[in-house]
Amino acid sequence: MPPRLRGASSIGVWSTAESQNTTGESVVSAVRYDTAPIWPHDDQSPRLQATALRVNEAAGTPPQELPVDVAVPPPIPTFGQKAESSWLRRRQLWEGTVMETTDEGFRAQLYDKTNPSYPDEEAVFDFCEVSDEDRQLVFPGSGFHWVIGTESTRGGQVKNVSILSFRRLPRWSKRSLQRALQAADPTEG
């Protein structure tokens, strides 16, 4: 079925397929992200597929509820790929987790994805390193990528850049929480 909706935003380029359910309502049956590889770790791919399938199974889900269950990829710049206007070369990539926030910034644990044999580190960042768009995504437990690279503009100017991009994490649904509480209930078989 051809995609009915397409769009692009900070969460990546996406498209959806729609179908009709048994009562004739139009529902979203699949969501596809076209910015692959959207998450640079192999181990994440199956999970993204599984999430897409979950949406597919829940074909009765009205479109407005989509953000609840859809895994959204982080807006990672496509370093190393030439574009018409400029190119970026990635020199270093970390995966980070926010451990604590303060009024001025946050403390985070960093996992070196460029040199996985290097030890994990912790560092403190100011909020000025975070885009306004991502600021609301900074909370204890949230994840991000930190990229340091070299950018060259079409005019030939070269500059080194540091970019923090935060993951758009899926939200807990009422159903997931109920399932977890039920599974944890010692009186339930």
Added chain:
Amino acid sequence: MPDRAQAPASNELEISIIGPGRGECILIHLGNNDWCVVDSCVARGIQDSVATEYLRSFGGSPQIRLVVASHWHDDHIRGLAGVLESAPTAQFSCSMALKEQEFAALMRLQELSIVDNSGTREFARILDVLKDRPGASEVSAPFFALQGRVLLRLSASPARSTAAAVTALSPSDDSVVRAMNDLRKLMPTAGMPQGRLVSPTPNHNSVVLWVEAGARRVLLGADLEHTGRSGEGWLAVISGHIDTTRAEVFKVPHPGSPTSDYPGVWSSMLNENPIAILTPFSGKLPATSDLERIATYTNNLYCTSSGTGKPPTRDKTVEKKMRDAASARRVLDGNPGHVRLRWPIATDQAPSVELFNGAYRFQP
């Protein structure tokens, strides 16, 4: 030069403290090849717990009788499920606070979450190991630790000349209630974004252990802190402690932080000038002032390592941008050092202290 791979004699008590990988691991030989493992850490780039690696180095078949998770933070239990897997008859014990349904629900949520790296996931693995044991019951609950509960008792027998026991001195009832409240607050509500569970402080549910072997006593302080409130933390431990024999060895709690220091522990539970051992935590603790403060209590202070070291140097451009964007960088994972004490259980002999992989004695 001491041989690290030499197993203790059957009549020897051993206390081995290894760390920091990320956190620490304590191994106790209670005599007669019976071992107890408290917490776990892994060395950088290694999958197995340091406990598994150490016991394997002896070449025999050490019998692990008890595995304790002093608390659920992931800097204390990495690799612990693997330890339990290699010890099919060992009892697993953790804080009574983790009996709370909310904690079990948090573990279940991790199975549904796309976010990894949480202590709850290791804990879920531990419970799976217990459940998968042959003959396990449907519940397969851990042996929950509560102040005063004996977690392991080994009676004297023809094979064992002296009795030995491991008893929990914490958490107290008050601490359990407080820790349960903390756990409830961690439970997300509908609409909240998924994320890694970030450990709350202080460590209300930390399991402090009292080890007895013959006339020997050892106090393992876990990460318990001193809150100043009666009924919890170190005040509760002291008020509920009934053994009049004092410990000659003390595993200093919460890497020597001022929040874990309560002088009453030194004056009422420990021998004069006891052997004190601590494991640094990720370049932050202990500060030199902490070491100097602890050294006022004892001349026998040992550290498993001088810390986790400096961050590695990357290429010049990366280093410069890192400095511009981030401050207060520090390494979290270290190469574990090892302080080992061994002494015959049935004599008055002082323990021999052996230091491996960068462990050292602190000289003020």
